[in-house]
Amino acid sequence: xxxxxxxxxxxxxxxxxxxxxxxxxxxxxxxxxxxxxxxxxxxxxxxxxxxxxxxxxxxxxxxxxxxxxxxxxxxxxxxxxxxxxxxxxxxxxxxxxxxxxxxxxxxxxxxxxxxxxxxxxxxxxxxxxxxxxxxxxxxxxxxxxxxxxxxxxxxxxxxxxxxxxxxxxxxxxxxxxxxxxxxxxxxxxxxxxxxxxxxxxxxxxxxxxx
Amino acid sequence: xxxxxxxxxxxxxxxxxxxxxxxxxxxxxxxxxxxxxxxxxxxxxxxxxxxxxxxxxxxxxxxxxxxxxxxxxxxxxxxxxxxxxxxxxxxxxxxxxxxxxxxxxxxxxxxxxxxxxxxxxxxxxxxxxxxxxxxxxxxxxxxxxxxxxxxxxxxxxxxxxxxxxxxxxxxxxxxxxxxxxxxxxxxxxxxxxxxxxxxxxxxxxxxxxx
Numbered sequence: 001x002x003x004x005x006x007x008x009x010x011x012x013x014x015x016x017x018x019x020x021x022x023x024x025x026x027x028x029x030x031x032x033x034x035x036x037x038x039x040x041x042x043x044x045x046x047x048x049x050x051x052x053x054x055x056x057x058x059x060x061x062x063x064x065x066x067x068x069x070x071x072x073x074x075x076x077x078x079x080x081x082x083x084x085x086x087x088x089x090x091x092x093x094x095x096x097x098x099x100x101x102x103x104x105x106x107x108x109x110x111x112x113x114x115x116x117x118x119x120x121x122x123x124x125x126x127x128x129x130x131x132x133x134x135x136x137x138x139x140x141x142x143x144x145x146x147x148x149x150x151x152x153x154x155x156x157x158x159x160x161x162x163x164x165x166x167x168x169x170x171x172x173x174x175x176x177x178x179x180x181x182x183x184x185x186x187x188x189x190x191x192x193x194x195x196x197x198x199x200x201x202x203x204x205x206x207x208x209x210x
Numbered sequence: 211x212x213x214x215x216x217x218x219x220x221x222x223x224x225x226x227x228x229x230x231x232x233x234x235x236x237x238x239x240x241x242x243x244x245x246x247x248x249x250x251x252x253x254x255x256x257x258x259x260x261x262x263x264x265x266x267x268x269x270x271x272x273x274x275x276x277x278x279x280x281x282x283x284x285x286x287x288x289x290x291x292x293x294x295x296x297x298x299x300x301x302x303x304x305x306x307x308x309x310x311x312x313x314x315x316x317x318x319x320x321x322x323x324x325x326x327x328x329x330x331x332x333x334x335x336x337x338x339x340x341x342x343x344x345x346x347x348x349x350x351x352x353x354x355x356x357x358x359x360x361x362x363x364x365x366x367x368x369x370x371x372x373x374x375x376x377x378x379x380x381x382x383x384x385x386x387x388x389x390x391x392x393x394x395x396x397x398x399x400x401x402x403x404x405x406x407x408x409x410x411x412x413x414x415x416x417x418x419x420x
Binding site: 034035037038046047060064067068071072076 | 244246247248256257260270277278281285286287
């Protein structure tokens, strides 16, 4: 049996992880592979309804999802986790346990998230009614060495981010070179040199690279 | 995307659930479908390492596995749960939630389990060191209306039980009629009328049917 793989999307609430996961799943399914999305919100309302937002509970959430991703990966299924997963240590732990796992950092400036605020969480936090929102009351540790780094501030679309993840999956051999999107124009995937420069400038501004 | 389905194997420890699950998974994979086995022992050492063997904990274990089976089924993956799952209410709950779910009762007489005792649990229970073993210290409620009923007392092999489950999966339309084992001799699948009579006699003896 062919092994599967895991794509782990980490980032603040509202950064666009689920949207990117949806695009990614569609392309990988089109290539004929079985895909399961593990979405943080959905998991918290079901499997992890016993967990809150303390650090131990957040780490338990990450470990549970990591355990499922590992099981799926070993059984030839592609797992896509879309999870805030704010702590580097537990993320690194599940990534090592899974092995065939790409870590994707979906980064978004707090100002963008506050402006977007689709779930109303940032408004609640600003009003003092939500004290443990990651990025405001609770810490977020950006991944030290993400395999793919998306910046969700309006300059890169979710599709483009998903395309870059697909490229990376092909580059590391988890996806066959010709299996996905082969006939799409190459301009759809990855950054143009201009975009690349813009994104690098933005990342520098945000202090993520030097 | 095609929906998957779930096969839920319930029965006492050592009754042969995992062996049947293995045979079943092999046949379903051979038909080209993605399959994930959710094995009770494996889950307790990972995802559910926080749970013990009280009734609430056993029900939580069933609900967690049910949640994963539902997620897989909705995403086109076949889930096979091999879990003691002793209580009718929580089994019925997850079966209803999943929808596309066959309930398989893997029944084995305590005398057979004690003679087999691959994990040494029945010896431990007899020595008084294990007080909550299902079937001895803890109750087991047989499913009221299982879709398939296997009796694991040496008269039916695990392969034959798996074949009867495959037949049932085809009968309810979860598996395509021609997708699995089509060229195998039909004598390998299901009971002969003689065997059927024997098994019915045995079930009556055990008090499971009248």
